[in-house]
Amino acid sequence: MAKNTFVQPFLKWAGGKRQLLDEIRKYVPKGYNTYYEPFVGGGAVLFSLQPERAVINDINAELIRTYRVIRDDVDTLLEHLAKHQNDKEYFYELRALDRTEQFEALSPAERASRLIYLNKTCYNGLFRVNRQGQFNVPFGDYKNPNIVNEPVLRAVHQYLVENEIEILNTDFVEAVATAKEGDFVYIDPPYDPISSTSSFTGYSLDGFGRDEQIRLKQTVDSLTNRGCKVLLSNSATDFIKDLYKDYQIVIVTANRAINSNASRRGKIDEVLVMNYGKE
Template structure:
């Protein structure tokens, strides 16, 4: 049984577009007590997982590099830290490491090397944004930070300890595939790529293949199925007319969240989001 008097929250080891660290106080108001398994099929930075620290969890994402990071943090955190300590906050070096996924020998890199690359780029790129182009190649520019913490040993070790002490399954999978195993008494948190708030505001560049409104509708059908089988579901999304209409039969709450990741500085700050619940 998960109660909301969880141990002190762990910090995410990655800054992720749409990450929920700023929204955690609001989310916790609506997280139910549950006796089953916790599921988070769009894991991202994992802020809610690391706050709740459930004893049984399944986390997943379609992003292979992201899932590899979690697996390496769980299985080889000391090797990861050692490798991260070898990376340098220099522009030429940054672009050299960024270019790895443009070469055929990228497939020969070890899991630890790939995970360290993602964390290094995340800590040193502009605005800490995991962003890829249409070919799935990392394309955020160098951030020019004076002294970023590339290897946060304390955070990495604490997250690794949780992933090992709890029963946490880590999968690279589509959300529908992950949710096929969920049942009565389980709790699911969906934090998909958000519906764009305007025709020009697309926040899905970090997510290869995009997540359009057809995908949003497919996700809603999974929410319906989970509701019928007795799962408790909480979902975050942008407060748009499309999402409000899509989930009109569910309990919906409007909340404000701080958004730090946007290429346009004037668009950072408070934005409206929607929380959808089936309980």
């Protein structure tokens, strides 16, 4: 089935896999039944593969709300996006909404359009919230951000509607609970930090520390026992390499484009972990 090239990420997302897609695709199984992605984020791998049956999930409720709005009400979303202004004062007014009671009264389409607008106009295209769950990235001051990317949004809408794509907002263990033999699970969790100062914890309110990495590894073991094919991305730290030492590990080099510290952007070693051989 021909892929629609307009089906691509509609957000810039920390840890996004666009520039690693060529490497990842080398190791995707030739055939599988249902595709699972428990940390879907910006959806680069999902939209590259465009499976006909998938279960996608993310712990970030605002992100998942946006996926669902694109699927269910893309016309209203586009109408709201067209109203936004690339203006500093306007940006901070809209950003501050999640600090008010008015935020809960917004419709799903209004909240989705706010998320996309903030993502397109904030500094470095970063999604980050504080401990109260409030968006806290400053204005990016870009001359002409692509706030209303109608071709991409309509193509993603069409893909989500025309295929069997279940969209969840739950814990990663729950997200893969129905995976069985013959299914393929791609796992792209928050990465193990390569240094004590590099941890990116602002993606959601729930920190993803070593205990969570261990719980995730136990989930990979469970999926393996069920006969699922699993491919996992993470940083190439000694901790991760030791954790998955019983699996096939491939080292790949990625460019980290999103980091608040410019000195930490650049080429970083990452791992692809598999419970199967390259096909």
